Amino acid sequence: MPKTLNEQELTRFDSIVSATRLIKRGDSLYRANDPFHNIYAIRAGSFKSVVMHRDGREQVTGFHLAGEVLGLDGVCTEHHSSDAIAIEDSSVCIIPYALLESLCAESKSLQQQVLRMMSGEIVRESSLMMLLGTMSAEQRVAAFLLNLSSRLKARGYSAAEFNLRMTREEMGNFLGMKLETVSRMFSKFQRDGLLQTHGKQIRIVNLDALGRV
Amino acid sequence: MPKTLNEQELTRFDSIVSATRLIKRGDSLYRANDPFHNIYAIRAGSFKSVVMHRDGREQVTGFHLAGEVLGLDGVCTEHHSSDAIAIEDSSVCIIPYALLESLCAESKSLQQQVLRMMSGEIVRESSLMMLLGTMSAEQRVAAFLLNLSSRLKARGYSAAEFNLRMTREEMGNFLGMKLETVSRMFSKFQRDGLLQTHGKQIRIVNLDALGRV
DNA sequence: CGTTTTTTTGAGTACCCTCAACAACGGTGG
DNA sequence: CCACCGTTGTTGAGGGTACTCAAAAAAACG
Numbered sequence: 001m002p003k004t005l006n007e008q009e010l011t012r013f014d015s016i017v018s019a020t021r022l023i024k025r026g027d028s029l030y031r032a033n034d035p036f037h038n039i040y041a042i043r044a045g046s047f048k049s050v051v052m053h054r055d056g057r058e059q060v061t062g063f064h065l066a067g068e069v070l071g072l073d074g075v076c077t078e079h080h081s082s083d084a085i086a087i088e089d090s091s092v093c094i095i096p097y098a099l100l101e102s103l104c105a106e107s108k109s110l111q112q113q114v115l116r117m118m119s120g121e122i123v124r125e126s127s128l129m130m131l132l133g134t135m136s137a138e139q140r141v142a143a144f145l146l147n148l149s150s151r152l153k154a155r156g157y158s159a160a161e162f163n164l165r166m167t168r169e170e171m172g173n174f175l176g177m178k179l180e181t182v183s184r185m186f187s188k189f190q191r192d193g194l195l196q197t198h199g200k201q202i203r204i205v206n207l208d209a210l211g212r213v
Numbered sequence: 214m215p216k217t218l219n220e221q222e223l224t225r226f227d228s229i230v231s232a233t234r235l236i237k238r239g240d241s242l243y244r245a246n247d248p249f250h251n252i253y254a255i256r257a258g259s260f261k262s263v264v265m266h267r268d269g270r271e272q273v274t275g276f277h278l279a280g281e282v283l284g285l286d287g288v289c290t291e292h293h294s295s296d297a298i299a300i301e302d303s304s305v306c307i308i309p310y311a312l313l314e315s316l317c318a319e320s321k322s323l324q325q326q327v328l329r330m331m332s333g334e335i336v337r338e339s340s341l342m343m344l345l346g347t348m349s350a351e352q353r354v355a356a357f358l359l360n361l362s363s364r365l366k367a368r369g370y371s372a373a374e375f376n377l378r379m380t381r382e383e384m385g386n387f388l389g390m391k392l393e394t395v396s397r398m399f400s401k402f403q404r405d406g407l408l409q410t411h412g413k414q415i416r417i418v419n420l421d422a423l424g425r426v
Numbered sequence: 427c428g429t430t431t432t433t434t435t436g437a438g439t440a441c442c443c444t445c446a447a448c449a450a451c452g453g454t455g456g
Numbered sequence: 457c458c459a460c461c462g463t464t465g466t467t468g469a470g471g472g473t474a475c476t477c478a479a480a481a482a483a484a485c486g
């Protein structure tokens with residue numbers, strides 16, 4: 001996964017990534033307040049991060065695809081601050097954090113890699129806040145699809161045609177709107193010829209126009 | 214600032230925090246796309262983080278008080294991803310990131326401290342997303358005031374009585390609502406006996422009730 | 427194949443935004 | 457010191473976007 005490491009560093013890194021774990025759709029990788037021991041690299045599948053209000057309402061704070069990293073929220077307090085729940089059958093690499101930390105002391109480039117990963121999370125989250133803060137429902141759905149598209153493209157999948165793994169409700173929860181509104185926006189984009197949908201199957205017909213929404 | 218360092222480590226840390234810098238109200242500490250060299254500890258004053266849309270609209274993504282750290286968004290890409298603008302005359306400690314990074318390789322506890330700081334930012338931002346995603350305007354303003362109150366308390370200031378340094382517009386922008394709505398919520402809280410306002414001067418009368426909104 | 431979950435669509439409503447006017451505040455210069 | 461001006465804050469009226477409630481169709485699941 002890290003790119004800037006030399007062969008020896010890579011070998012040492014591989015040595016701490018021992019186990020993998022299978023998570024079934026709907027099961028959790030970790031829960032809020034669980035003690036923090038590991039971070040996880042997603043080998044296959046996808047997850048959502050969820051935080052719970054005291055009143056029981058849930059908020060989806062992110063979706064995580066294969067190739068991305070999960071669990072960094074726990075570094076600060078030694079406890080996770082959200083639930084990580086598989087939205088399809090998935091498998092992850094377990095990276096024991098204590099070992100990673102030790103290894104960081106030995107390898108500067110690995111340390112830089114970890115810091116970059118964390119900083120990347122900060123940037124991702126604040127760009128998301130912008131999504132929720134300044135945009136209309138229509139723009140939010142468009143931005144969400146484009147974000148997903150570019151992340152899938154970066155992993156070697158098609159940028160134009162893909163399956164949504166989450167429900168309209170999860171998407172709406174994440175985007176700060178109701179599931180009906182998400183559905184309406186999809187219908188609208190289809191009417192306007194920007195994309196074609198068939199349930200969770202998405203084909204983006206006019207990527208540029210979607211960006212201009 | 215770091216607490217878990219021994220004396221020698223603290224001395225070395227101090228040695229890299231050489232300069233301080235004064236920023237006048239309205240001036241920027243750094244701008245989006247500036248090359249990333251330093252992080253900053255706020256000695257006095259307060260800042261806002263702002264990201265700019267292509268269409269020119271701005272989104273405030275955070276407020277930063279004295280005692281907090283600023284600039285970690287740049288670690289990932291070597292460029293800052295937001296503007297940091299002083300909302301009152303302020304002064305910061307300059308912490309050259311390259312030196313901090315080197316020092317991290319020598320001191321494990323410093324390394325942990327830096328990682329914790331970053332993880333803390335991630336947690337803070339995602340709790341903020343919840344704010345924008347699931348709450349009504351009334352609840353958002355209440356949550357914002359409580360958040361500010363607890364941060365001020367943690368720094369030794371009064372939790373009940375303080376000055377807002379930002380305008381209604383900046384607050385509204387941050388919270389995803391219009392300045393008029395912020396103003397109306399303040400008026401409502403005052404009518405309901407939860408707080409007293411006089412412009413930027415705030416006194417929280419009933420902290421519990423504000424939490425139950 | 428029946429049951430449950432998910433998605434779509436419609437109608438009515440509530441919340442927040444827009445536009446507007448005015449009041450209060452803070453700085454500036456006469 | 458006070459008049460003046462720009463900025464900031466408050467409040468009202470009307471309108472639009474997204475929510476709520478509801479029902480039915482479609483898909484997923486065992």
